[in-house]
Amino acid sequence: MKPGVLDSDVSAALYHQRLVELANRIPEQKTCKQxxxxxxxxxxSCGSTLTLQLNIDGGKIKDIGxxxxxxLLTRAVLAVFCTAAIGKTRDEVHNIYILFKxxxxxxxxxLPEEWKELGILAPAKDYQMRHKSMMMPFTxxxxxxxxxxxxxx
Numbered sequence: 001m002k003p004g005v006l007d008s009d010v011s012a013a014l015y016h017q018r019l020v021e022l023a024n025r026i027p028e029q030k031t032c033k034q035x036x037x038x039x040x041x042x043x044x045s046c047g048s049t050l051t052l053q054l055n056i057d058g059g060k061i062k063d064i065g066x067x068x069x070x071x072l073l074t075r076a077v078l079a080v081f082c083t084a085a086i087g088k089t090r091d092e093v094h095n096i097y098i099l100f101k102x103x104x105x106x107x108x109x110x111l112p113e114e115w116k117e118l119g120i121l122a123p124a125k126d127y128q129m130r131h132k133s134m135m136m137p138f139t140x141x142x143x144x145x146x147x148x149x150x151x152x153x
Contacts, residue, residue: 014123015072022120023075026082032065037148039140043133048074052140056148061085061093061141073124074133080117081137090145097138104131 032053040051053065064082068075085093096115102108103118104125111118124130 019072019076019120022079023072026079029067030065032063035065037144039144041136041140045129046071046133048133050136050140054144059089061088073121073130074136077134078137084114093141
């Protein structure tokens with residue numbers, strides 16, 4: 001088997017029906033009302049790209065827009081992220097970033113309640129090549145907060 005190519009048994013375990021349903025819950029594109037900042041991320045390991053638009057007001061995420069060309073794993077994360085991240089501050093996003101990253105690596109067993117739907121990605125824990133792609137909504141958001149801070153200083 002070629003490196004980075006999954007056999008059919010692995011693909012079936014990773015891309016199970018519940019994951020597909022979650023990933024398909026979001027449209028390919030959503031426009032952010034009054035976006036303040038736009039960030040594009042690309043995962044070199046798989047070629048996934050995500051452009052995230054954020055409206056940040058009072059230090060909190062007010063609205064999220066996006067376009068993507070990503071795998072189902074990243075789309076599933078994005079689906080959860082677009083709901084759970086509304087109203088969050090940079091520190092709150094950073095905290096879940098740390099927890100999700102630790103969970104993917106096996107460092108913690110459970111995610112916080114409002115992020116528990118990310119648990120659907122448990123089969124992907126063993127595929128570290130996919131972790132960076134799954135983290136893109138978080139890394140893009142943290143970068144957006146940081147850029148916003150530098151613009152408004």
